[in-house]
């Protein structure tokens with residue numbers, strides 16, 4: 001099923017090009033300065049009206065009350081779709097939250113095609129939740145009274161990464177992730193994503209971090225090309241990378257494998273890991289690198305970084 005099906009939304013992988021932990025709130029949440037972009041890799045969420053029956057290719061889950069969720073795709077196995085998992089599954093949580101907020105019956109029938117690895121630092125669950133919010137906003141005719149910006153701002157109750165995923169465009173993240181500013185104008189570039197097949201818990205990585213904070217980065221208004229972007233990114237870091245490597249040593253192997261590829265301008269971990277990215281100026285180099293580093297149990301993807309300039 002392609003993202004052009006009317007009642008479907010792609011949930012793109014969120015990549016933190018850098019992530020500085022700048023402080024800590026009294027409630028324990030960390031203050032961040034991060035540049036988030038989105039890669040072409042995506043999950044897919046579909047919705048059907050109750051009368052339509054389940055979306056094509058999937059049978060309705062056996063839960064007595066909505067919202068209903070059916071799961072499909074190569075990374076569906078770790079997730080549950082039944083009603084008891086409602087607290088855990090971000091897709092169901094997001095649908096319930098928007099139904100309550102907008103006074104709609106809680107009866108959406110949803111299908112999630114899971115292509116992104118779970119608990120991998122690319123916001124998969126947050127992106128799925130955000131895609132459901134955008135989809136049901138359209139499906140339920142809420143677009144006039146509820147702007148994407150307002151939806152993004154309110155959605156932080158579902159998770160710190162959900163607002164940026166609702167907007168799904170390059171953004172500078174502040175606060176705990178919910179304060180969004182436009183990103184500098186991004187150049188066209190290509191990404192290699194690689195995950196060693198180990199789930200990493202976001203709270204555990206924040207807990208394992210050594211104390212100490214990193215100042216916010218100073219960025220230009222635009223980057224003319226991928227080389228200029230990579231040069232400035234080298235002056236930044238992902239503060240969660242060292243604690244994530246301590247918890248999950250294979251991340252180091254992934255970073256080294258990416259860095260060794262011809263044409264790789266930068267190799268770094270995204271979010272709380274374990275997915276790492278390589279930045280490339282050339283689609284061919286990124287694709288060649290992806291073919292070269294693949295190993296048993298690894299998830300590897302290459303393709304474009306999504307830019308505002310490319311949106312229709």
Ligand SMILES: C[C@](O)(CO)[C@H](O)COP(=O)(O)OP(=O)(O)OC[C@H]1O[C@@H](n2ccc(N)nc2=O)[C@H](O)[C@@H]1O
Nearest residue numbers: 028029030126159160161162176177202203206271272
């Ligand atoms: C690491 C990032 O992926 C960077 O984009 C996000 O900050 C994490 O976003 P997320 O997974 O949506 O996070 P949430 O589900 O809100 O929080 C999970 C846990 O991560 C920690 N957490 C998260 C975000 C943040 N700014 N500070 C934190 O300390 C908290 O322990 C929290 O209980």
Ligand SMILES: Nc1ncnc2c1ncn2[C@@H]1O[C@H](COP(=O)(O)OP(=O)(O)OP(=O)(O)O)[C@@H](O)[C@H]1O
Nearest residue numbers: 088089090118119120121122123124125126161271
């Ligand atoms: N639709 C979903 N997709 C992925 N994980 C989900 C989903 N719903 C609930 N979860 C749970 O959320 C947890 C975090 O998964 P997710 O894939 O969002 O992590 P992540 O990529 O590290 O996110 P982030 O980058 O926002 O920290 C997992 O333990 C998983 O069980």
